[in-house]
Each structure stands twice: as C-alpha cells, then as structure tokens.
Amino acid sequence: MRHIERLPEPAILKQKHDEWQDKFEQAKKQNPKARPDSTKYGNPGIRKNLEDCSYGKCFYCESKLSGASKEIDHFIEVAIDSKQAYTWTNLYLSCSNCNDKADHNTIPVNTALDPCRDSDEEIQANITFEDECICSQHGSQKGLNTIKKYHLGTELLDMKRGKWLRHIMKDIIDIQNRMITDERSLPTKDEQQRIKRYMQPDQPYSLMSKVFLEKNFDHLLEAAYENQK
Structure with missing residues (x-):
C-alpha cells in the first residue's frame, strides 16, 4: 500500500451523480437489498481516472491490474452508507482479493489504513515486510487490521x-x-x-x-x- 493522490472527479460522475444516486435510493425502497449499478460506477471514464490515480495498481495491495481483475470497491460499504454509492472519493480500484474484504462490522474502515487519506509515512509506520511477507510495524494494531481487512497476507x-x-x-x-x-x-x-x-x-x-x-x-x-x- 502506498499513498494515493486522487485525481479530480470525472466529468461523467459530476453530470450523472444525482441522477444515479436517486435511482438507487428508489430501488432500495422497493428492495432493501438492492445494489448500485456497477455499469454506472464502473463507467470507463471513472475507471480510467482510478487507474491513473494508482498507475493501474490495486489501491490496497499494489498488484498491477489487467482485464477482469480490475474491480471498483466502495471503501465505505453501501450497506453502511448507501448515499456514498456514487461518491467519487468512496470509489477505489481493487483486485478481486482485496475487494473481498472483511466487512465494516468485522473491521471498521477507520481502524485500518486508507491509501487516499494516510501518507506514505503513516502507512510505513504501521505496515512493513519481511521479504515478501507483510507484517505490522512494531505490532501496530492498525497495521494488523489493515492486513486482515484487505487480505494482504494471502x-x-x-x-x-x-x-x-x-x-x-x-x-x-x-x-x-x-x-x-x-x-x-x-x-x-x-x-x-x-x-x-x-x-x-x-x-x-x-x-x-x-x-x-x-x-x-x-x-x-x-x-x-x-x-x-
């Protein structure tokens, strides 16, 4: 994991955010288990901006992504806050391994590292490596939570x-x-x-x-x- 500077919100998201969010909220009234439309938040313009933010890498594990391995993760899960379904700052590029993360009830996002919020210094203060094996820095609980939440030690x-x-x-x-x-x-x-x-x-x-x-x-x-x- 490295710090990521997020690029400006894509034009398509600025134009369509309210429309897409309203449709999703209406769908949830009909079906509380409804999910946001992945073809919308996975729009090529949005995906391209996310790829450019991280040089085509998973925001969490730094694996280079290609083809079907590119997934878009809601950093704060839609089940926790449905109003962030199409929020630019809540969309992260992820590999399938990291997108299958531990849910908020298991490990809340505010107890783990956030590559878009935390600096490289903060990240390195909490996680490190022994050769290819990731581990927490000096037993950091935030480091341990990060490794567990995003399955970084598989x-x-x-x-x-x-x-x-x-x-x-x-x-x-x-x-x-x-x-x-x-x-x-x-x-x-x-x-x-x-x-x-x-x-x-x-x-x-x-x-x-x-x-x-x-x-x-x-x-x-x-x-x-x-x-x-």
Whole structure:
C-alpha cells in the first residue's frame, strides 16, 4: 500500500451523480437489498481516472491490474452508507482479493489504513515486510487490521510479491556482476537509478521493494558518486 493522490472527479460522475444516486435510493425502497449499478460506477471514464490515480495498481495491495481483475470497491460499504454509492472519493480500484474484504462490522474502515487519506509515512509506520511477507510495524494494531481487512497476507499475494523480488534480485545480481567485471566498488549513477526505480509508486509492490532494498542493499542506494568523478 502506498499513498494515493486522487485525481479530480470525472466529468461523467459530476453530470450523472444525482441522477444515479436517486435511482438507487428508489430501488432500495422497493428492495432493501438492492445494489448500485456497477455499469454506472464502473463507467470507463471513472475507471480510467482510478487507474491513473494508482498507475493501474490495486489501491490496497499494489498488484498491477489487467482485464477482469480490475474491480471498483466502495471503501465505505453501501450497506453502511448507501448515499456514498456514487461518491467519487468512496470509489477505489481493487483486485478481486482485496475487494473481498472483511466487512465494516468485522473491521471498521477507520481502524485500518486508507491509501487516499494516510501518507506514505503513516502507512510505513504501521505496515512493513519481511521479504515478501507483510507484517505490522512494531505490532501496530492498525497495521494488523489493515492486513486482515484487505487480505494482504494471502498465499497468492506472497507468491506474486516473491516473484517480483526475484525479478529485482536478478537485476541487482547483473549490476553486481558488472561492478566486478569493471573492478568498481560502486554502481554507476544509471545503475543506482535502475535500482531505485523499483521503489517508485508506479511500480508493483513498491513499498515492499523499498523495504527490501533499503534493508539489504542500502550500500548500493547510497553510493557516493562524487568518488567516481
């Protein structure tokens, strides 16, 4: 999870919000179990803005999304507040794993992290990683709640994150081999940027990558290039 800056409300939602919300409220009067129309809040213009907010990643677990795996989650569930069915700030891009979250009665949203509200500093103060395994930072209850609510510790996510770490390691080994061949003790500036690229928010699992690289390869990240001039 990384902090997400939400883009302005899509034009289609500004135009249609009241109409869509009114229709949903009428439907609920007929059937209390009625759900909002996913073809409306999943409108291509809305979906595109959400994808742009998170670089095409799940807001919660940072998995890159494609095709049918892209789902739109109501951060505050419609069963809790039906008036937020078509509210822009309540719509989050999610993978199917995270969208199958624990409900509000089990873990309220205000007891877990919110990528659109919480800063990167706040997120990292509550969750961290041991290699591909996510865990709470210093036993943080908010971190534990976040992991449980959005199922961030599933075997599937461990496999995906582990695969990404192996990809990073392959790149680092290549850089280290080049350093040995060139008889260098430090990476070049381009090599350092190549490593740091994995920590940027447009990359999959960027928080995990940041924790992993800073813990294991800090000497490469902090190389003093002045010594190479």
